Amino acid sequence: MKISALELLDQLKEITRQHIQYAQALTQKTEEELNFRTSQDSWSSLECLEHLNRYGTFYIPEISNRIAASKTSPNDIFKSGILGNYFAKSMLPKEKLNKMKTLKLMNPVHSRLNKTVVDEFISQQKQLLELLEKAQHIDLEKTKTSISISKFIKLKLGDTFRFVIYHNVRHVEQVQKILNL
Template sequence: MNPVDKNHWLDGLEASVERHLQHAIYYFQNQDSEVLLKPSVTGGWSIAQCLEHLNRYGHFYLPAIDRALQRHDGQPDAPTFTSTWLGSYFTRMMQPETGKWKIKAMKAYAPPPNLDAHAIVAEFIHQQETLLALLSRARRADLTATRVPISIATFIRLRLGDVFAFLIAHDERHIQQALRNLPVSQDIDVQAVR
């Protein structure tokens, strides 16, 4: 893989997280519980289940990223980031445009249907704000040398830049899924808001 400018890379990731945060506040925060908990017409997850799935990943990845950044505080910075084939593969699998096949969620990350919908939306908003803070801290880190374990096999450690890209692509995938569950009166063009 070719190296990319780290700050330009992080700018793009921050813009995606800002958009996810805006969607959560604008489209989900003030919805009735009935709307947030209503299963998809296709039999898929409700809006609350989509966000709870993301929250569960956030519970693993956000502290793992924080610990990785703490371990590398004071280490030399690097102006570029180079992805790995594995990191790129995981990210492409999650991106809505390139990851077209359905992936069954691991049991620990599959949310039940009965949830406290508003608490889940609040937690998602909090996690997106935390993710923005971590991206800001990452501007002073080496995204290639700093490693983070992955949730499916903690003995595998990916580059920090790859973990950010994977996590944010995964968020995008399920936020688009959640947006498709909005009532027709609030239906939005998901592609237009990207």
């Protein structure tokens, strides 16, 4: 994938703004509604968001630290890496949901959750927006980040943003299906 770096950042910012707006609407729901699950083993809306919060707890500081340490100048074009593009695209929801196994540490199923999960999600999305703004001033290809499953694998920052935000898309859509909104 090859795209204007600013265009990519703008697309990701718009998706993130939509997620903030949607999550703000969720604050009007009751905890009972947000804890509803369609089956015993499925996730509730709050569990979907808690799952994203757990990933955010890793990726937001990782991205922030890499941006702060980057000495690169921005490049006009972003060219995705093979592995990064694969990971990012695999996160996007398909017509027929492609189920994926999650790491035990990142699986919130049957957790006792309240609406603070929504507040945390909104907070993390706002932090992501700030990081997307800062990323305009560095090279999205030369700046690399670790990933949650291995500190040895590094992805281009642009691919990391795509992975994290597309992962959010996947689970926000899951929440929408659960709540039929």
